[in-house]
Amino acid sequence: MKKLAISVGDLNGIGIEIALKAHEEIKQWCEPIYCINEKLLDQAAKRLEIQIPEDFHCYGTKGSFSIKPAKISAKSGKYSYKSFLDAINLAKGKKVEGIVTLPIHKQAWAKAGVSYKGHTDLLRTIFKENAIMMLGCEELFVALYTEHIPLKQVPKAIKIGKLGSFLKDFYKEVQPEKVAVLGLNPHAGDGGVLGEEENKIIKAIQKTNKKLGCDIFDGPFIPDVAFTPSVREKYSYYVAMYHDQGLGPLKALYFDESINVSLNLPIVRTSVDHGTAFDIAYKGKARVESYRNAVKEAVKLCDLSLEKEHRDR
Amino acid sequence: MKKLAISVGDLNGIGIEIALKAHEEIKQWCEPIYCINEKLLDQAAKRLEIQIPEDFHCYGTKGSFSIKPAKISAKSGKYSYKSFLDAINLAKGKKVEGIVTLPIHKQAWAKAGVSYKGHTDLLRTIFKENAIMMLGCEELFVALYTEHIPLKQVPKAIKIGKLGSFLKDFYKEVQPEKVAVLGLNPHAGDGGVLGEEENKIIKAIQKTNKKLGCDIFDGPFIPDVAFTPSVREKYSYYVAMYHDQGLGPLKALYFDESINVSLNLPIVRTSVDHGTAFDIAYKGKARVESYRNAVKEAVKLCDLSLEKEHRDR
Numbered sequence: 001m002k003k004l005a006i007s008v009g010d011l012n013g014i015g016i017e018i019a020l021k022a023h024e025e026i027k028q029w030c031e032p033i034y035c036i037n038e039k040l041l042d043q044a045a046k047r048l049e050i051q052i053p054e055d056f057h058c059y060g061t062k063g064s065f066s067i068k069p070a071k072i073s074a075k076s077g078k079y080s081y082k083s084f085l086d087a088i089n090l091a092k093g094k095k096v097e098g099i100v101t102l103p104i105h106k107q108a109w110a111k112a113g114v115s116y117k118g119h120t121d122l123l124r125t126i127f128k129e130n131a132i133m134m135l136g137c138e139e140l141f142v143a144l145y146t147e148h149i150p151l152k153q154v155p156k157a158i159k160i161g162k163l164g165s166f167l168k169d170f171y172k173e174v175q176p177e178k179v180a181v182l183g184l185n186p187h188a189g190d191g192g193v194l195g196e197e198e199n200k201i202i203k204a205i206q207k208t209n210k211k212l213g214c215d216i217f218d219g220p221f222i223p224d225v226a227f228t229p230s231v232r233e234k235y236s237y238y239v240a241m242y243h244d245q246g247l248g249p250l251k252a253l254y255f256d257e258s259i260n261v262s263l264n265l266p267i268v269r270t271s272v273d274h275g276t277a278f279d280i281a282y283k284g285k286a287r288v289e290s291y292r293n294a295v296k297e298a299v300k301l302c303d304l305s306l307e308k309e310h311r312d313r
Numbered sequence: 314m315k316k317l318a319i320s321v322g323d324l325n326g327i328g329i330e331i332a333l334k335a336h337e338e339i340k341q342w343c344e345p346i347y348c349i350n351e352k353l354l355d356q357a358a359k360r361l362e363i364q365i366p367e368d369f370h371c372y373g374t375k376g377s378f379s380i381k382p383a384k385i386s387a388k389s390g391k392y393s394y395k396s397f398l399d400a401i402n403l404a405k406g407k408k409v410e411g412i413v414t415l416p417i418h419k420q421a422w423a424k425a426g427v428s429y430k431g432h433t434d435l436l437r438t439i440f441k442e443n444a445i446m447m448l449g450c451e452e453l454f455v456a457l458y459t460e461h462i463p464l465k466q467v468p469k470a471i472k473i474g475k476l477g478s479f480l481k482d483f484y485k486e487v488q489p490e491k492v493a494v495l496g497l498n499p500h501a502g503d504g505g506v507l508g509e510e511e512n513k514i515i516k517a518i519q520k521t522n523k524k525l526g527c528d529i530f531d532g533p534f535i536p537d538v539a540f541t542p543s544v545r546e547k548y549s550y551y552v553a554m555y556h557d558q559g560l561g562p563l564k565a566l567y568f569d570e571s572i573n574v575s576l577n578l579p580i581v582r583t584s585v586d587h588g589t590a591f592d593i594a595y596k597g598k599a600r601v602e603s604y605r606n607a608v609k610e611a612v613k614l615c616d617l618s619l620e621k622e623h624r625d626r
Contacts, residue, residue, distance in 0.1 A: 150508030151498050155465035185464050186556035195463030224560035228568040243499035244558055247537035249565035255541040 001031050002302045003096040004295065005059065005087035008036045010080045012071050013276025014286035015102030016044040022288040023053050026295045033096060035061045035083040043067050047282050061086045070278035077108025084119065088126065091267040097302040098268030100294050105276045117148075119271060123262055132170055132263040135247060135273055137254050137293050140227075142238045142246035143170050143263070154242045158184055158197045163204035167217055170239065171208070173263040175304065180226055180235040181205055181219030182245060188222045201241075227253070256287055259294040261301070268301045270294040314344045315615045317608065318372065318400035318409040321349045323393045325384050326589025327599035328415030329357040335601040336366050339608045346409060348374045348396040356380050360595050374399045383591035390421025397432065401439065404580040410615040411581030413607050416589045430461075432584060436575055445483055445576040448560060448586055450567050450606050453540075455551045455559035456483050456576070467555045471497055471510045476517035480530055483552065484521070486576040488617065493539055493548040494518055494532030495558060501535045514554075540566070569600055572607040574614070581614045583607040 009015030019034060026032060034041070037060045044067055045052045061083045065075035087099040101119050109116065116122040124131050134143040145166055146157050167181070182188075185195030192199075201220040209215050217239075225231065226238065227249035240246025250258060258273040272290040280286060322328030332347060339345060347354070350373045357380055358365045374396045378388035400412040414432050422429065429435040437444050447456040458479055459470050480494070495501075498508030505512075514533040522528050530552075538544065539551065540562035553559025563571060571586040585603040593599060 148499055148503075148507055150468075150502075151510075152465070152468035152508065155463075186461055189463075190461075194461055195465065197464075223557040224564050227561055227565035244536040245561060248540055248558060248562045251537050252540035252562035252565050 002029075002098065002299050003031045003033060004298055004302075005090040005096040005099045006032050006034045007084040007087040007099065007101045008034060008080070009083070009102030010076050010105040010108055010276045011036075011040060011044060011067050012069055012073060012076045012108075013103060013105060013278055013281050015276065016041070017048050017050070017282065017284070017286045018272070018288050018291045019102060020045060020048065020050045020052070020056070021286070022291050022295075023056055025288075025292060027055065029299050030295060031057075032100075032295075033057050033059050033090065035059045035086040035090075037061055037063070039064060040067070040079070048284070059086055059090065069282040072105055072107050072111065072278075074108065074111040074113075077105060077110075077112035077114065080104040081109060081112060081114045084122070088123075088267070091269075098270070098298045100291070100298050101269065101271040102291070103272060103274060103276045105278075119269075120262055123265055123269065127265050127267075129265050130169075131265050132166065132173065134170075134174070134261040134263055135258055136250055137257040137259065138236070139257075140232060140236055140238070140250060140254060141174075141261075142240050142250050144240055144243060144246055146242050148243065151242065155184060155195075155197055158200050158241060160200045160203045160207070163201065164207045167204060167208040167239065168211060169264045171212060171216055172308075173301075173304075174237065176216065176237040178235055179217050179237045179239060180221050180231065181217050181239045182223045182226055182241055183220035184223075184241045186223070188220045197241075256289045257293055259290055259297055261297060268298055268305055270298040270301070315342075315411065315612050316344045316346060316409040317611055317615075318403040318412045319345050319347045320397040320400040320412065320414045321347060321393070322396070322415030323389050323418040323421055323589045324349075324353060324357060324380050325382055325386060325389045325421075326416060326418060326591055326594050328589065329354070330361050330363070330595065330597070330599045331585070331601050331604045332415060333358060333361065333363045333365070333369070334599070335604050335608075336369055338601075338605060340368065342609060342612050344370075345413075345608075346370050346372050346403065348372045348399040348403075350374055350376070352377060353380070353392070361597070372399055372403065382595040385418055385421050385424065385591075387421065387424040387426075390418060390423075390425035390427065393417040394422060394425060394427045397435070401436075401580070404582075411583070411611045413604070413611050414582065414584040415604070416585060416587060418589045418591075432582075433575055436578055436582065440578050440580075442578050443482075444578050445479065445486065447483075447487070447574045447576055448571055449563055450570040450572065451549070452570075453545060453549055453551070453563060453567060454487075454574075455553050455563050457553055457556060457559055459555050461556065464555065468497065468508075468510055471513050471554060473513045473516045473520070476514065477520045480517060480521040480552065481524065482577045484525060484529055485621075486617075487550065489529065489550040491548055492530050492550045492552060493534050493544065494530050494552045495536045495539055495554055496533035497536075497554045499536070501533045569602045570606055572603055572610055574610060581611055581618055583611040583614070
């Protein structure tokens with residue numbers, strides 16, 4: 001059974017409720033190790049009126065503070081950061097095979113003086129690798145070629161070489177059978193009338209398929225048609241040129257189920273795709289679908305990475 | 314009962330099948346007048362093996378050619394153009410109260426020497442008005458602030474005055490209770506870190522709400538979150554800053570039901586939101602949902618425009 005470190009996220013939010021509620025289910029697929037100490041776990045469980053399962057193994061991340069549901073706090077921000085660091089270190093030290101993260105609050109990190117914008121930002125710094133962000137669920141995964149940049153910077157970021165490397169890295173990590181690559185412009189440029197970046201996308205696709213020796217990547221697809229049922233029947237992996245092109249349709253269709261995966265890193269990391277949801281913190285209303293899917297995907301990626309290691313030897 | 318002119322679209326495609334199949338249903342809501350002559354109708358009906366309903370009233374658009382299913386042809390393109398012109402003229406001459414268009418084939422128009430890109434382009438030229446394109450269905454309508462322009466031109470097209478006029482015109486036409494206006498950048502700019510165009514959007518919203526005397530327009534919404542179920546519960550009208558931002562999520566959710574509406578014109582015009590579907594032409598497989606919704610919406614807009622006339626007197 002795969003061992004996974006679970007970072008508990010901001011304890012003033014819904015993360016710990018999800019971890020406690022889903023434990024019985026996820027322990028069927030993995031051996032979770034929760035990065036929280038027993039005193040804080042006790043405090044949270046009492047507030048939630050949930051009994052702590054006997055086999056809820058904790059790593060014992062250091063720290064102590066009073067949980068204040070829905071509060072943006074430096075103490076809680078700091079603790080969520082330490083929980084995440086412990087999870088990463090467990091993975092780096094091979095004590096676990098992957099990590100699953102529960103949501104942190106970005107402003108709480110800022111208040112605590114943590115200089116990273118979020119989980120992915122910190123992972124990139126630690127591993128000095130260009131992590132690929134992929135979001136979605138079994139039915140539909142979307143990898144983002146560009147992420148958190150202003151829309152006006154997107155068109156000039158479309159470069160044959162860079163996109164080609166991205167596609168190659170993406171393939172190496174997920175090994176999908178078929179991937180739909182989106183165009184950039186409305187109607188995928190309509191033969192150049194509505195933009196010309198599609199020419200670069202075509203070249204990047206051709207180059208990558210040739211390197212891989214088979215036609216894994218198809219496209220460029222017309223962005224607004226690509227998510228209609230008849231296309232989704234054929235593809236469950238997409239590459240979007242920019243954030244909202246991929247995540248608008250994804251979240252419209254699969255908001256509750258979606259997860260966030262960091263690819264192209266030396267460790268496996270998946271995450272829920274929702275925030276701390278302060279509005280429902282400690283109210284017993286948190287939904288576990290996204291977390292459950294994040295754990296499942298982490299297990300799957302651990303298997304894939306093991307296969308890859310064997311092959312590379 | 315409202316009279317509506319129906320332009321039959323490219324007769325080598327699925328339009329006429331839809332018109333024949335849906336006649337019994339739509340005549341409950343309107344009095345349709347089909348812009349086609351009886352000989353061509355006969356030819357199409359025979360190929361489809363559909364009996365022509367007795368009360369299938371034709372306007373008698375002139376022209377004669379041999380229907381060739383799935384063929385891009387100058388003759389068929391020319392005829393679809395004439396059918397559309399007849400429908401417009403019926404509306405201009407007050408013989409009908411609105412028009413519903415079935416799909417034309419853009420390349421067939423080009424082959425026929427028609428210089429317009431499509432229906433909306435022609436309408437803009439004839440009426441010299443800035444038509445607003447709105448797509449969707451009862452559950453979700455999306456109006457496009459920018460449409461068929463390259464993505465790289467979108468950010469600089471966001472202007473306070475122009476967007477304000479757009480919002481005002483849109484309100485006048487549809488009179489919605491609440492409208493969600495989308496931001497431009499990922500996370501709606503995240504307070505300026507991911508782009509600054511949202512400041513202009515905020516100002517345009519404030520200006521317009523002030524002019525209208527009530528808070529009709531909300532936003533800017535985070536583009537990828539705006540289409541999740543909890544937001545859609547509250548809004549059924551959206552304004553998107555660009556084509557794929559609005560149409561990606563819309564088509565992912567409601568592809569078969571969606572229609573296309575031209576607002577801000579002196580005549581009411583709605584259309585199906587699909588193409589000629591040559592792959593299934595004359596195979597009895599065409600779906601009528603979009604057409605049915607286009608007719609319903611045309612009737613609704615005719616009522617609204619009548620109310621408006623009364624008010625303006």
